[in-house]
Amino acid sequence: MERERGNILERIDWWTIGLYLSLAIMGWLAICSAGNSFLKTDLFDFFSLSERTGKQAMWMGVSMFVGIILLCFDKRIYKDWAYIIYICFMILGIVTIFIAKDVKGSHSWITIGSFGLQPAEFMKFATTLALASFMSKHGFSLNNDGNIFKCIALFMLPMMIIIGQNETGSALVYSAFFFVLYREGMTGLVLLATISAVVYFVVGTRFDEVTFETLPTSVGEYAVIIIMQIFSIFMVKYWCRNDKTFVIMLAVNIVVTLITYWIGIYLIAFDIVYVQYLLIAFNIVYLLIQIKLRKEKRNIWVCIFIIGSLVFYNSCDYVMHEVLKPHQRLRIEVLLGLKEDLANAGYNVHQSKIAIGSGGVLGKGFLNGTQTKLKYVPEQDTDFIFCTIGEEQGFVGASAILILFVAFILRLISLAERQNDRFGRVYGYSVASIFFLHFAINIGMVLGIMPVIGIPLPFFSYGGSSFLGFSILLFSFLRIDADRNLRV
Amino acid sequence: MNDFKLEKRKYILCGAIIAVLFTYIIQLFNLQILNDQYKTKADSNAFYKKTIYPARGLVYDRNGKLLVYNQPAYDITFVPREIKNLDTLELCNTLGITRDDFVERMKRIRKQAGFSSYTEQTFMSRLSAEEFARFQEKMFLFPGFYVSKRSIRQYAYGAAGVLFGDIGEVSQKKIDKDPYYSRGDYIGTQGLEATYETHLRGEKGVELLLRDAYGRIQGKYRNGALDTMAIRGKDLTLGLDIELQQLGERLMQNKIGSIVAIEPSTGEILCMVSSPSYDPRLLVGRQRGDNHKILSQNKHKPLMNRAVMGTYPPGSTFKTSQALTFLQEGIITAETNFPCGGGFRAKKFLQKCHAHAAPLPLAPAIATSCNAYFSYGLARMFSSDKYKNAQEAMDIWRDYMVSMGFGYRLGVDLPGEARGMIPNAKYYNRHYGRWNAVTVISIAIGQGEVTLTPLQIANLAATIANRGKYITPHLVSNIENDTLPSIYLTPKYTMAEEAAYEDVIKGMRHAVLNGTCRAANIPGIEVCGKTGTAQNKGHDHSAFIGFAPMNEPQIAVAVYVENGGFGAVYGVPIGALLMEQYINGKLSEESVKKAEYIQNKVIHYGEGER
Structure with missing residues (x-):
C-alpha cells in the first residue's frame, strides 16, 4: 500500500x-x-x-x-x-x-x-x-x-x-x-436476449394488425420471425463461430424466404408466415444435427434462444391483454402510435x-x-x-x-x-x-x-x-x- | 475470458451510448426541422386572437337626420373559478331576476360546449346602460363577475324598420363561405343591413394575446406589435325622407299594403312603406327575443317588405303603359276614338266598363279609366297586319313591358325582391294552346296574368314623370368614401318615346282635373295621376300612381292598399298627401284633417293567412 x-x-x-x-x-x-x-x-x-x-x-x-x-x-x-x-x-x-x-x-x-x-x-x-x-x-x-x-x-x-x-x-x-x-x-446473451425481447415486443405489437396488401399475413408476425432468423443465424457466426453451419443456414433461409415471398406475391396468395415457421424448425433440427456431427456444443444455446424467442413473442399478446392494466396498455399503445x-x-x-x-x-x-x-x-x-x-x-x-x-x-x-x-x-x-x-x-x-x-x-x-x-x-x-x- | 477480451466490451457499451445519442438527435431533427405541424400546433396552443369589433356604419336620411346608430349594450360575464362567497340573492335583486332564473342560467352555462371554469362565461347579455349602471355600483360585491361591452343597433325613429332590416349572429354556412366571419360575429341578415353588409361592417381588428394551458390570458404578444386596428364601418346616406316615411306609415295604419315614392330624376326612394309596419326599437335590448317572436308569428307578416316582395295585379294604373305601347307602335294616336257601350265586346265576350261618355279619345279614356278603350287597343294591336301573327305582337308587347321595368327584378338595394309576372307568347301557347287577343284581353287593364310589385308600379310613375327613362330605384344615395353601383347612376330608356309620354301625361293630368283622381288636386301644384282598382277574389285593391309637378317632377308615388276598394278611396288621398308633404315640406290645415281621417280608417281583414 x-x-x-x-x-x-x-x-x-x-x-x-x-x-x-x-x-x-x-x-x-x-x-x-x-x-x-x-x-x-x-x-x-x-x-x-x-x-x-x-x-x-x-x-x-x-x-x-x-x-x-x-x-x-x-x-x-x-x-x-x-x-x-x-x-x-x-x-x-x-x-x-x-x-x-x-x-x-x-x-x-x-x-x-x-x-x-x-x-x-x-x-x-x-x-x-x-x-x-x-x-x-x-x-x-x-x-x-x-x-x-x-x-x-x-x-x-x-x-x-x-x-x-x-x-x-x-x-x-x-x-x-x-x-x-x-x-x-457476464455473458452477452443476457443483453442480446434483452434487446431481442424489446425488438420482438415493439415490432410484433406495432404491426400486429397490419397485413400485406395481397397476402393474409400479419406484417408484425412475419417481421418478428424474420428478425428471429437473422438473430439466430448471426449468433451461429459470431457467438458459436461455426462458419460452415452459418453459411449453409444463411443460404437456405435466404433462398427459401425469397422464393416463398415471390410465390406468395405473384402466384398463390397464402399465409407465407407458415413457411418461415418451417424454416425455424429446420434451423433447430439442423443445429441439433450439427451438435451430434461436429460437436458444436454452443449450438444448443442458439436453439434455446430460438425457442425462448418463440415463447416470448407468443406470450407478449397475453401480457398485453391479460396482465397489463388498461392504463399501462394504453401508454404502450400510444407510444407505438396505435392509439391517439x-x-x-x-x-x-x-x-x-x-x-x-x-x-x-x-x-x-x-x-x-x-x-x-x-x-x-x-x-x-x-x-x-x-x-x-x-x-x-x-x-x-x-x-x-x-x-x-x-x-x-x-x-x-x-x-x-x-x-x-x-x-x-x-x-x-x-x-x-x-x-x-x-x-x-x-x-x-x-x-x-x-x-x-x-x-x-x-x-x-x-x-x-x-x-x-x-x-x-x-x-x-x-x-x-x-x-x-x-x-x- | 481474460481481462483483455473483456476490455473490448467498452467499445460495445460506448457504441450503444453513441447509437442512442444519434437516435435522439435524429428524432430532434425530425421534430424541429422536418416537421412543420408542431409549430402550427404550438401557435394555436398559445395564441388567442382577440377580435376587436369595429363600429358599424351609421345611416342618415336625405336631410342628414341620423336614423340608425350604435348603442353600447353590456354583457355580464363571470369566471367560475374566481367567484367567492357569492351573495346570490343580492345579485338577483341587482339584475332583476329570480333565484330560479339564476339557477337555471348557471345550469345552462355549465352544459355549454367549451365551458371552462377558468375563462369568462356570459351570464346575461344585452343589458341597457341603466341596468349596467345599477350593476356596476354593486359589482365589488360580486368578485369573479365582469362586464363586457358590445355594440348593438339603435334607431332614432320608430319607422322604416323593415328597410333597415336586422343584424344577427352569422350562420355556420356563411362562416364556411366567407373567411371574414367567425362564430358569434354579427352580420346583416335583412334589409339594408344585409345589402350593404360589406360597407357597414368595417374591418375587424385582431389583438394577439397569449393564453396559458388553462385558457387564461397572460398578456399581449410582443406588446401588441403585430396587432391590427379595427376599421369603422362606412356610413350610409339614404334618399329616404324620414318625415315622409313616418307620414306614410301613419296613413297606412290598420291597412295592409305599400307606398313607394321615388325622386324621378335620381331614382332615389323617398319613402317605402310596407304595412303593417313595426317600430324597429322593439328589437333592441333584452326584450328583443320576445318581440321578435311576436312579430314573426303575426299573420299579417310585418317583417316582410311588401313593397318589394309582394306582387299584385296593377289594375288600371297599368293602362298608362298600354297607352304608351299603342302610341309608340302606331296602333292609335291621341285622337283615336274607341266606342264604349258599357264595355269591350267581341262576339259573346264582354269586358265590362263603367258609365262615361263614349266614344272617346285617349286623354279622357285615361281620365275616366275606360276599360273598353284599352281592350280595343290591345285587340287592334294583336290583329294588326304590322306583325306576322298574334304571337309576334304579344312578344313585342312583352318587350315594351320589360323595357318599363316589369317582369324582372328592378335591382333595388334590398334583398328578396320579387320579379312579378309579364306573360309572353310562349306562356300562352303553353297554357292555352290556341289563343287570340280576346283570350288575353285582361292584361290590357292590368288584370289576369300580369302582376307587379308596388316598387315596379312606382317606377312606372317615375318613368312617366321622366318621359321615358328611369334610374333603377334605390334607397342609398351615398356611401361614405365610396361610389354607388353604376346601375344606380345610369338611366335606362323604355321603348316608348317622349311624344307618347306627353300624350299619356295629358291624360293623367286630365284624370286629376276632372277624372277619377280629382281628390289628388293640390292647390298650386300640377299633379298627374292614375287610379287603379284591381279586381280581386275578395274586396278590390285600391291603387294609385301619380307624380308632381307635371313639369320638372320632384316626386312619383305609387299607393297600393289591399282590399281598399276603389282607387279613389285610399290610393288617391294617400298619394296626394305624400306629394303635398314632400313638395311643400308640410301639410295644409285641411290636409292634416284629411290625413287624420285616413289614418283612423280601419280595413278589416279576415282571419286567414296572407
Missing part, C-alpha cells in the same frame, strides 16, 4: 468537473425558463428562496459543498464503509415506505421542516459502493460460486424497496447495473413534442418559449425539463446539450477504464451507467420514443435530492479516480 503522490487538486479530473459545472448551470437556466411566467420579469427574483430557481440554486450550493467534503475522504474509506452505508440506506428506504406521506400514491418523501428528501436518490450511491466493494473481493469471478446472482441480489434489494415506495420508474434505473456486469464478464390519446396518457408527450417541435433550428430564445411559459407541458421543470431547452434553444442548442451529456458519460467511462483495480472500475461504470440510463429514459420519453417513465434528467430536472444524489455519485467517483494508483 502506498500513498498517492501530489495534491488531491492536481489528481482529480478537471474535465469532468468542467462538464459537470456546465451541465449544472445550463440545467439551472432551464429551470429559470420553465418557471418563468409573464408575471415575473425581474431577474433578481430567480434567486429568491420562495421560487423554485432559488431553491434549486441553494441545493446546488449544498451539493457542491457535499462534493468537496467527499473529495476529502480517500478511496479506502469508501471501500471500508461500503456495506455499512449500504445497510443504513436500505433500512432508511424501508422505513421511508411507512413514515412517508402519500404524494400522488408514492411513499418516497421524508420531510424535514419545509424541505423534502428522497432517500431513493442516495440508495443508488449506497448500492454502487456495495457492488463495487463486493466485486473487488480478492479472487472474485462472475462465473463462479453463483456470484452473478449475489451481484444481482445486491441491486435487486433497493429495486424492490423503491417499488415498495411506488416509484416504479426510479426502480428501473437499477437495471443500469447490468451494463456493469456485462463489462465485468391526447387528453390523458398521451397529453404530456404530445405537448412536449409540440414544445420541442416549435423550437425550430435556433429556438425562440432564452425565456421566450411560449409553450413552456404558458405551462402547456406538465412537469416541465422536473421530468419534462428538456422540452424547455428544445423550445428555447432549438435543434442546435438541444443537440449540443445531448452531445455534452454524452461526452460527460463517455468521459466517465474512460475514467473507469483507467482504473487499476476492479473496485474503481466497477464504481466508475456504475456511475456512468446510472447517468446513461437516466439520460436515455428521460430524453427518450420527452422525445416520444420511450414510454412515459417519470425519472429526472440529471443536473437539469428540478429537485434537490436528485441533484445532491447525482453529485454524491460523481464526486465520490472523482475521489476514487484520483486515488486510482492506490491499490485497496
